[in-house]
Amino acid sequence: xxxxxxxxxxxxxxxxxxxxxxxxxxxxxxxxxxxxxxxxxxxxxxxxxxxxxxxxxxxxxxxxxxxxxxxxxxxxxxxxxxxxxxxxxxxxxxxxxxxxxxxxxxxxxxxxxxxxxxxxxxxxxxxxxxxxxxxxxxxxxxxxxxxxxxxxxxxxxxxxxxxxxxxxxxxxxxxxxxxxxxxxxxxxxxxxxxxxxxxxxxxxxxxxxxxxxxxxxxxxxxxxxxxxxxxxxxxxxxxxxxxxxxxxxxxxxxxxxxxxxxxxxxxxxxxxxxxxxxxxxxxxxxxxxxxxxxxxxxxxxxxxx
Amino acid sequence: xxxxxxxxxxxxxxxxxxxxxxxxxxxxxxxxxxxxxxxxxxxxxxxxxxxxxxxxxxxxxxxxxxxxxxxxxxxxxxxxxxxxxxxxxxxxxxxxxxxxxxxxxxxxxxxx
Numbered sequence: 001x002x003x004x005x006x007x008x009x010x011x012x013x014x015x016x017x018x019x020x021x022x023x024x025x026x027x028x029x030x031x032x033x034x035x036x037x038x039x040x041x042x043x044x045x046x047x048x049x050x051x052x053x054x055x056x057x058x059x060x061x062x063x064x065x066x067x068x069x070x071x072x073x074x075x076x077x078x079x080x081x082x083x084x085x086x087x088x089x090x091x092x093x094x095x096x097x098x099x100x101x102x103x104x105x106x107x108x109x110x111x112x113x114x115x116x117x118x119x120x121x122x123x124x125x126x127x128x129x130x131x132x133x134x135x136x137x138x139x140x141x142x143x144x145x146x147x148x149x150x151x152x153x154x155x156x157x158x159x160x161x162x163x164x165x166x167x168x169x170x171x172x173x174x175x176x177x178x179x180x181x182x183x184x185x186x187x188x189x190x191x192x193x194x195x196x197x198x199x200x201x202x203x204x205x206x207x208x209x210x211x212x213x214x215x216x217x218x219x220x221x222x223x224x225x226x227x228x229x230x231x232x233x234x235x236x237x238x239x240x241x242x243x244x245x246x247x248x249x250x251x252x253x254x255x256x257x258x259x260x261x262x263x264x265x266x267x268x269x270x271x272x273x274x275x276x277x278x279x280x281x282x283x284x285x286x287x288x289x290x291x292x293x294x295x296x297x298x299x300x301x302x303x304x305x
Numbered sequence: 306x307x308x309x310x311x312x313x314x315x316x317x318x319x320x321x322x323x324x325x326x327x328x329x330x331x332x333x334x335x336x337x338x339x340x341x342x343x344x345x346x347x348x349x350x351x352x353x354x355x356x357x358x359x360x361x362x363x364x365x366x367x368x369x370x371x372x373x374x375x376x377x378x379x380x381x382x383x384x385x386x387x388x389x390x391x392x393x394x395x396x397x398x399x400x401x402x403x404x405x406x407x408x409x410x411x412x413x414x415x416x417x
Contacts, residue, residue, distance in 0.1 A: 003353065004353050006351055007351070066332040118341075118343050
C-alpha cells in the first residue's frame with residue numbers, strides 16, 4: 001500500500017531521537033507541596049531559562065533530526081508568555097505534542113487555540129476532587145475551580161485529555177473518587193502516580209507526603225484496575241532503562257539529559273547542536289539502570305497511545 | 306500515454322495541491338504525514354507513505370497534472386504503467402479521503 005495509517009512507527013533504529021520531554025520552565029502559578037521543580041520557581045532561576053529564540057532554534061534542530069513526539073512540561077508550561085508561540089510552532093513543524101499542565105490557566109481563548117491546532121494529548125494534574133484537598137496540595141486559592149473549568153473547556157472542544165494524580169497522604173482518601181470522576185467524563189484517560197522524587201536542589205521535602213507500601217496495597221485493593229496494575233508491577237522486573245536511546249529530556253536551561261529523573265550529566269544545547277548532543281554526548285551519560293550487559297536485550301518500542 | 310490509462314475515477318488533467326493542514330516529516334527514512342487539525346478519532350494517527358507514495362506526494366505541487374506526474378514517473382522508475390496507475394488511484398483516493406490534498410484545477414487542452 002502506498003499509504004498506511006498508523007498509531008506508531010515501526011522499524012526505527014535502536015538509537016533515534018523519537019521522543020522528547022521538554023521542561024520549558026520551572027515557573028508555576030501554584031506551589032504543590034510535593035513538586036520537585038518549585039524550588040527553582042524563583043526570579044533568579046527564571047531569568048536563566050531558555051528564551052523563545054533558543055527554544056524555537058532547538059526545536060527546529062530536533063525536527064530536522066526526526067524527533068516526532070514532544071511533551072511540553074514544567075513547572076507550568078502555559079505560564080510562559082510565549083507558550084502558544086512555542087506550542088503552535090511545534091504543531092506546525094509536525095511534532096505530536098503533549099502538554100502537561102495544572103489546567104488552571106486554560107481560558108476560553110486558550111482552549112480555542114488548542115482546538116484550532118490540536119495537541120496529541122493534554123494531561124492535567126488533578127490531585128484532589130474536593131476544593132479543600134486540591135488546594136491543600138496546590139497551595140493556590142481558587143485553583144480547584146479554575147482547574148475544573150479548564151477540564152470542561154477542553155472536553156467541550158473534544159481535545160484528547162488525561163487526568164492524573166499522585167497518591168499522597170494528603171489525598172489518599174480521594175484517590176478512588178478522582179478515578180470515578182474521570183471515568184464519568186467518558187473518553188478521558190486516567191493515571192495514578194505513586195512515586196515522589198527529590199527536589200531539583202536535592203531537597204527531600206516531597207517524601208514527607210509519601211504513602212507507605214502497606215497503605216498503597218490497601219488503596220489499590222479497593223479498585224480492580226489499580227489492583228491489577230499494582231500486581232503487574234510487583235510481578236515483573238523493571239525494564240532496562242532506555243533513556244537516551246529513543247527518549248531524552250531537556251531542562252528549562254537547555255541541558256540535554258537522559259531523562260527527567262537523571263540530570264547528573266547534561267549537554268548544553270545553547271552551546272552546541274542537538275545532533276551533536278544526542279549522538280556524540282548522550283550515549284556516554286551514566287545511568288545506574290543502563291548497563292552494557294543489558295544492551296543486547298534492548299528492543300526499540302514506541303507507543304503513541 | 307493518454308487518458309485511457311486512467312480509470313474513470315481519475316482525471317488525467319486534474320491538478321492537486323497539498324493541503325496545509327498536513328505536515329510532511331522525514332523520520333528515520335520514513336515519509337510521514339502529520340495532520341495538524343486532527344479530530345479526536347484520529348488523535349493518535351499518523352500516515353506513513355512508502356517510497357512510491359512519498360515520491361507521488363512530493364510531486365503534488367499544485368501545478369503538475371496527474372498525467373505529467375505519471376509520465377515523469379515512468380521515465381524515472383522501472384515500473385509498469387498498470388501498476389503505477391493502480392498505486393496512484395489507491396493513493397489519490399486515500400489522500401483525498403483524509404483531506405491531505407485538494408483539487409485545484411483541471412488543465413485545459415490535450416493531456417497526453
